[in-house]
Amino acid sequence: MKILSADQTHAADQATIKTDRISSLDLMERAATALADWLMNRLSPSEAGEAHVLCGPGNNGGDGLVLARLLHLAGYAVRVWLLPADKRSADCQANLDRLPANIPQAEVAEDALPTLPDGTLVVDALFGTGLSRPLEGVAAALVRHLHKAKARVLAVDIPSGLFTDAPQPADSVIVRAYHTVSFELPKLAFLLPHNAEYVGQWHLVPIGLDAKFLAKAKVEHYFVDAAFVAGKLPRRAMFSHKGMYGHALLLAGSNGKMGACVLATRACLRSGVGLLTVRTPGIGYDVLQTTAPEAMALVDPNQDHLTELPALKSYDAVGMGPGMGQEDATRVVLEQLLREAGEQQLALVLDADALNLLGTHRELLDLLPPDTVLTPHPKEFERLTEPARDDYHRLELLRNFCQKYRCYCVLKGAYTCLGTPDGPLYFNSTGSPGMASGGSGDALTGVLTALRAQSKHLSPLDACLLSIYAHGRAGTLAAEALGEASSLAHDLIEKLGLAFQELTAPEEW
């Protein structure tokens, strides 16, 4: 799914109006009807109580006024509060004129703010994508008043005061919604960690935006949902053999951290790789042979950490990092790997201590072979670049980093963001707070290494998209089975099979 900028959203509206030969007022009616249906499906009139609809001067306010009318006609108690305005948008004014006379309406003032008993349903239709500066005056006073009330807040399209796709002053006054219902496509602002407290749970309702316009729109951001990855994973042919699905090498583990190596190994095996060899220090041999008999163990001469790079010629992809430690000798192995993988055009996946070593020896970054996949969490990413001023700056750093080093970078977190060598950023839709525990990242390294080893079937981009999607989906399935707090990385690994099944291409004629 594409993520449009505020300007593109406006252009999509105009294209839809033209293609569908409708007026902008009709499109507003469509949007607000979809919103009303969403609300009415969730709350009966008695559960909703008296809904207070706060309406601004633009089309977001217009949506609020249509919603108020539709709720009223369906038997809900409604009250409208208007922001004072010299001028309203034409469609907002038209819907104000259409508002049934028996819906109470009043203008808000700093000394005339709505009384909101605990639990009141408040619909925030003050400002949407047309917001051009932070809230001030009466609007800011109203939102501050809302912060003090214990209301159930539903934001229309986007919480008022929040910019759609740009950074804003830290002291901006922004509505804190419980639910945000947006039209058709998500907004970039919804996917950024600092905005979670404003956006709450967000939902999309379809409004029939012009499909041709959307197909053509050039965007910098994508939301990777089920439809986006559907069918990307090829089916296995009947006469398959293990040589067709790649031979992966994992370099992982050290004394006391063999668990990370085992998790990456098992995740790699569960992700369709044809063959897997694991290079571990001597201490890992028994552990690995017992916990992952399908993998071949190739032990390093050193007992405790990695000191030698094995010959690489039999492998299609190499994953390095989980539980590996940052010994000097291991750094030399990393450097050698980068040089040799570059010469042999081997697919690389670098995680954890491999990233930390890159962070402390940044000159090694110049050796990254093209299409290398790095999987930092935000702190590891900072070590590779610089501290980010805010969420938008972090995205800019990510984009620049991937373009500079021609690499893929999986910035891990809620809505994991994949940076790509060509610039676009891909936000993952799957995942669960249950994945915020040790080992989830090691599992991702295993999945990515397996899919990169299957390069006969998958482009680097598709391998990354499928990996992050399936990994997140498996995390959700594990959390659904065991609860968010109790599901562990190895539970996620056991669910990878189901996640991949959901992604496999349908049989073709």
Ligand SMILES: NC(=O)C1=CN([C@@H]2O[C@H](COP(=O)(O)OP(=O)(O)OC[C@H]3O[C@@H](n4cnc5c(N)ncnc54)[C@H](O)[C@@H]3O)[C@@H](O)[C@H]2O)[C@H](O)CC1
């Ligand atoms: N496809 C869709 O998404 C549809 C969206 N709709 C809704 O329309 C709004 C966008 O409407 P627009 O009129 O462009 O903007 P706003 O309502 O957000 O308000 C603009 C209005 O407010 C002034 N303004 C901007 N910032 C401030 C400020 N800080 N303080 C005071 N005033 C401000 C600005 O000058 C304008 O006058 C979208 O979010 C949807 O809710 C359509 O209904 C249909 C399809």
Ligand SMILES: [K+]
């Ligand atoms: K709003």
